[in-house]
Amino acid sequence: MPLTSLKNSVIGIDAAYYLERIFTISREPLLSALGGWPLAYGVVVRKDLDDLQSAGLKAHFVFNGLDYGVEDDPFKSTSTSSGLIAKAFKLYEAENTTEAVKEFKAAGVPTSAALSEFLKKVLYDSKVEFTVAPYSALAQLAYYEKDPSQFIDAIFGPSELFLFGVDKLITKFTLAYDVLGPSENGASMKVSSFALDNSTFSWIDRRECLEQLGNISAEVFIDACMLAGSNLMETFPPFRNSQLFKSGYSIRDAVKLLMTHGPSVSGVCAQYQDDKKIKQLDYLDRYKRVMTGIKHHVIITKNGNVETLDTVHAPFDVHDCIGQRLPEELMYYLFRGMIKPRVLNWLTSGKINVTAPYTGGETQEYQKLVKEQLLPWRGQALCLLADSINRYYGKKEVTTRFWFDASTEQKLDLKDLLPSQKNVLRTWHVSDQLIGERKDELEQSEGPGSSYLFGAIRSIASQSFVTKTLSPRDPKPLRTTREVVTNVIWRFLHLRQYVDGDHNLTAWGTFLVQTLEKLGSSSSREQTEAAFLAIELLRLGILNPSTVSPSYSGASSYTIDVDRRNSMIVSWVASLGKIRHHAIGYSGPLNRQLLAFQSIVSEVRISLRDLVEMSLVSLFLEGDADRDRKDWMDISLSLPFYEDTSCAVGILFKSYLDELSKMDEPTSEATRAEVKDKAQSWLKHGDFRGSFDDSLRLWDAVYENVKSFDELTGAKPLWDEVDQWLALRR
Numbered sequence: 001m002p003l004t005s006l007k008n009s010v011i012g013i014d015a016a017y018y019l020e021r022i023f024t025i026s027r028e029p030l031l032s033a034l035g036g037w038p039l040a041y042g043v044v045v046r047k048d049l050d051d052l053q054s055a056g057l058k059a060h061f062v063f064n065g066l067d068y069g070v071e072d073d074p075f076k077s078t079s080t081s082s083g084l085i086a087k088a089f090k091l092y093e094a095e096n097t098t099e100a101v102k103e104f105k106a107a108g109v110p111t112s113a114a115l116s117e118f119l120k121k122v123l124y125d126s127k128v129e130f131t132v133a134p135y136s137a138l139a140q141l142a143y144y145e146k147d148p149s150q151f152i153d154a155i156f157g158p159s160e161l162f163l164f165g166v167d168k169l170i171t172k173f174t175l176a177y178d179v180l181g182p183s184e185n186g187a188s189m190k191v192s193s194f195a196l197d198n199s200t201f202s203w204i205d206r207r208e209c210l211e212q213l214g215n216i217s218a219e220v221f222i223d224a225c226m227l228a229g230s231n232l233m234e235t236f237p238p239f240r241n242s243q244l245f246k247s248g249y250s251i252r253d254a255v256k257l258l259m260t261h262g263p264s265v266s267g268v269c270a271q272y273q274d275d276k277k278i279k280q281l282d283y284l285d286r287y288k289r290v291m292t293g294i295k296h297h298v299i300i301t302k303n304g305n306v307e308t309l310d311t312v313h314a315p316f317d318v319h320d321c322i323g324q325r326l327p328e329e330l331m332y333y334l335f336r337g338m339i340k341p342r343v344l345n346w347l348t349s350g351k352i353n354v355t356a357p358y359t360g361g362e363t364q365e366y367q368k369l370v371k372e373q374l375l376p377w378r379g380q381a382l383c384l385l386a387d388s389i390n391r392y393y394g395k396k397e398v399t400t401r402f403w404f405d406a407s408t409e410q411k412l413d414l415k416d417l418l419p420s421q422k423n424v425l426r427t428w429h430v431s432d433q434l435i436g437e438r439k440d441e442l443e444q445s446e447g448p449g450s451s452y453l454f455g456a457i458r459s460i461a462s463q464s465f466v467t468k469t470l471s472p473r474d475p476k477p478l479r480t481t482r483e484v485v486t487n488v489i490w491r492f493l494h495l496r497q498y499v500d501g502d503h504n505l506t507a508w509g510t511f512l513v514q515t516l517e518k519l520g521s522s523s524s525r526e527q528t529e530a531a532f533l534a535i536e537l538l539r540l541g542i543l544n545p546s547t548v549s550p551s552y553s554g555a556s557s558y559t560i561d562v563d564r565r566n567s568m569i570v571s572w573v574a575s576l577g578k579i580r581h582h583a584i585g586y587s588g589p590l591n592r593q594l595l596a597f598q599s600i601v602s603e604v605r606i607s608l609r610d611l612v613e614m615s616l617v618s619l620f621l622e623g624d625a626d627r628d629r630k631d632w633m634d635i636s637l638s639l640p641f642y643e644d645t646s647c648a649v650g651i652l653f654k655s656y657l658d659e660l661s662k663m664d665e666p667t668s669e670a671t672r673a674e675v676k677d678k679a680q681s682w683l684k685h686g687d688f689r690g691s692f693d694d695s696l697r698l699w700d701a702v703y704e705n706v707k708s709f710d711e712l713t714g715a716k717p718l719w720d721e722v723d724q725w726l727a728l729r730r
Contacts, residue, residue: 003173003199006154007056011170012141014157015063015130019115028585029105032085033092035358035598036646037118043583045122051175051194060152061123061130062137062144063116065334066341066348068293068322072234074353075403081107082360089592093553107358117642120337124633132341134306134331135322139297142166143309149302154203160230162206163222163294164309172202213255223265224254226287233290236268237277293321306331324348327389329627333620336632339613342606343381347393352378352400357599359552359592365542366600367404373540375400377607379412380495383420384614388621394418422618424501425491429473429624432483438465451525452482453532453640454516456489457498461513466503477626484616484625485638491615492640496536496608511535511709518701527698529640530576534702536604538713543572545718554591557658566725567657569718572597573702574695575650581686588682591651598647609641649691655682656692660729667728696730699723 027040052059088103123130133140137157142164144151155161156170176198210216213224228251229235236257239249261267269284278284296308296318306328308314326344333339346352354370361367378400386393393414400410438459460466469490478484493499498509505513515531516523523531537543545565556567575594579586616639619625636642659675660666680688703723710716 001201001203003055003057003175003196003201006201009056009153010058010060010151011052012144012152012155012157013059013061014137014141014155014161015061015116015119016113016137017157018061019119023108029101030586030590031104031110032081032107032358033088033104033590033595034586034646034648034651035595035602036644036648038115038585039579039581040583040585041115041118042122045119046126048173048175049123049126049128051199052173054194055196055199059128060144061119061128062140063120063130063132063337064113064135064137064341065133065331066135066323067345068135068297074401075355075406077108077111078355078357079360079403082356082358084108085358085595086360086592089553089590092590117340120633121637121642124337124637130337131300132335132337134298134300134334136297138164139294139309140299143299143301147302151302158231159204159225160232162209163225163230163232164297167206168203170201170203174200174202176200213252214259216255216259220255220258220263223258223263224251226265226290227254227257227268232294233287234281234283237275237281237283238272240277289321292318296322298322300331300335304328304332327621329621330389330617333617333632338632338636339617340609343385343610343614346378346398347382347385347396350396350398352398354400354402356403357596357603359596359599361404361599363552363596365546366596366603367402369540369542369600370603371402371410374603374607375410375412377611379414379417380420381610381614382412382414383417384422384425384611384618386414387418387420387422388618420618421495422622425494425615425618426622426624427473427501427503428469428487428490428494429478430469430483430487430490431474431476431478432480434465434468435459435482435486437468438462451523451528451640452485452638453489453525454521454523454528456486457493457513457516459486460490460493460499460503460505460509463504469503478619478624479626479629481631481634481638484619484635487624488612488616488619488639491619492608492612495611495615507709507712508535508539511705511712514708515701515705518704519697524578525640526578526643526645527694530578530645530698531701532640533576533601533605533608534573534698536608537601538702538706538715540604542600542604543569543715545569552593552596554593554595556654556661558661562721563661563725566722567654567661568593569722570657570695570699570726571650571654573650573699574653575647576601576645577649577691577694577698578645579648579652579686580690580694581648581683584685586646586648586686587684588648588686589651589655591647591654594647594650594654597650601647602644605641605644609639612639612641649695652679652683652688652691653695655679657729672729699726 022041022044027044028038031038049059084103084107088100088107091100091103120130131140138161141155141157142161145155145166154168154170155166159169161169176195177192178195179192210218210221213221226233227236238244239253245253257268258264261271265287266284269278272278292315296310296314298306298308300306308318326348334341334344357366382398386396395415398412398414400412478487490499493509497506498512500506512532512535515535516528519527519531556564558564558567571594575597616635620627656675656679659678660671663671663675665671676689676692682688703719706713706715706719
């Protein structure tokens with residue numbers, strides 16, 4: 001149908017479905033080879049939004065919230081992806097780049113869930129509305145459409161929405177463009193403009209489906225959809241049997257099966273009662289649970305109440321089919337995008353599933369990190385959350401499973417870990433007036449794109465200021481964005497032991513402050529966070545030569561072991577930074593060893609963000625901040641470690657060093673200048689020298705304090721050697 005027929009309509013969009021559609025036209029096939037957030041997707045999203053707005057449409061995105069329903073194998077998809085990535089790297093190293101790119105794209109990572117935070121930021125920056133459902137976005141969208149207030153006029157999403165009673169679905173937008181001619185710079189790219197009159201959309205009407213399937217009832221149609229399989233329910237096992245269905249199967253086969261044996265799923269299961277896979281899945285019980293979860297799914301109403309779709313008839317044990325209930329206040333913070341569902345999922349499900357990273361995570365160092373070193377961090381995050389809500393959660397046991405040892409469970413008994421540090425953290429309740437006294441340190445902290453982290457850390461280097469933070473608490477709740485964000489960061493620093501109970505810097509806190517001072521007040525948010533991550537990796541003992549197994553391909557081209565070691569350590573530090581690159585897909589060199597290191601960094605980064613968010617949640621749940629506000633996303637985006645970065649800068653730095661190793665005079669000024677010029681050709685759409693210089697600034701800032709605090713790190717002898725080696729090659 002013509003897109004013009006939707007003019008002045010509000011379209012509800014399933015965010016996960018939208019992201020999956022973007023993947024199919026991916027402009028970044030190497031995303032899985034680099035890790036981090038995409039470079040080009042933001043342009044794609046903004047163009048879509050601009051075009052829909054030009055057509056007179058208003059979009060409202062809905063994201064999935066907490067996990068729900070029956071859990072399938074949580075390790076299958078990531079293990080499959082890491083296998084494809086390993087295959088892609090073999091092809092890449094054999095110089096079969098075309099096939100390698102196909103395999104990298106087929107790896108399908110990151111998932112739509114992993115990119116949700118990325119999309120939220122793009123939507124917020126574009127002033128496009130979005131909400132996060134308590135559980136499934138499908139149920140929330142169905143509520144938005146069916147409510148008498150009719151928040152939305154139509155839905156763009158998957159066919160599973162039919163299971164929630166939606167009658168019509170938009171499945172595709174076909175946006176047309178008029179080509180105006182070549183771009184001004186003479187490149188091959190064509191300039192085009194949106195052609196509204198030629199743009200269309202595709203849609204499905206459930207009633208037409210019922211008619212085409214033989215005028216079946218809505219109940220039979222839903223059961224047929226369930227048997228055919230979806231994201232909500234695994235396909236009925238006999239349909240996977242190539243001997244029974246030699247040409248594959250369709251929903252018509254599911255309808256035929258139902259009409260022959262029932263018409264009910266119970267009757268169909270009885271007919272195939274000897275099927276081993278059906279028994280293994282306990283298919284009928286799973287079906288009943290999923291159907292109960294659909295009928296009584298949890299949504300958040302226009303009044304902010306969290307309730308089921310069919311409250312009157314909801315069974316008392318509906319939580320067994322969906323999930324355990326959390327306070328409505330907490331669900332509202334999720335609804336507004338202020339926090340992610342990750343830690344909330346751990347608490348409600350009682351399960352943490354640690355899945356394989358991009359490179360498979362075969363090294364002992366990576367497995368030690370996720371199994372041992374990050375365990376206390378998870379415990380702190382869970383305790384901060386549990387200590388501020390119903391006492392029931394304080395008695396919960398949370399089990400962790402790992403992809404490399406799925407049969408073993410690691411248990412966290414929260415009652416043994418409580419009380420949390422909540423009351424100690426609450427001593428950080430500094431008013432905006434007092435914060436304003438440190439405006440010189442906080443002058444960069446003016447919005448989501450700036451570094452509140454830098455200002456908050458610098459401000460507590462002043463003893464006179466720290467003394468004032470210990471004054472009797474201001475009884476008034478924190479109100480401004482700056483108040484909330486800065487106090488949360490100080491609480492987070494306390495959790496990570498950069499400050500003590502008297503608000504004074506610890507030894508590691510002094511290390512952190514002096515590193516940032518060396519980095520300079522003009523440092524970007526990304527550089528500040530990179531320096532923080534470098535210090536955390538030092539504390540974890542990760543920045544050492546044994547961190548990434550040499551079994552991974554991509555080792556340095558240097559033939560001498562010391563040179564190879566030095567090259568890799570410098571490249572690791574460089575990979576903490578953000579590449580200076582245009583909003584277009586990366587097309588430079590790749591390296592599996594540095595992708596393995598990026599997996600480590602990413603796991604540390606997201607674990608730090610967990611602590612930040614739970615410090616924030618605790619602050620609000622304890623009434624330390626005014627809840628009557630609208631700056632939810634401002635707060636979230638202003639807090640550190642929101643964005644994940646790739647290993648691209650590290651790869652470029654290593655490629656530069658490798659190229660030097662091939663030269664007759666690798667340390668001469670002329671050679672270095674020549675290789676830097678050549679390196680720019682590797683990065684067609686970015687700034688090599690700018691990214692290179694950023695890496696050197698980061699190295700210098702961290703190294704300066706490794707020298708000064710050898711009693712903390714024990715790394716000075718190694719870093720001295722590496723720095724002397726690097727000095728000849730900068």
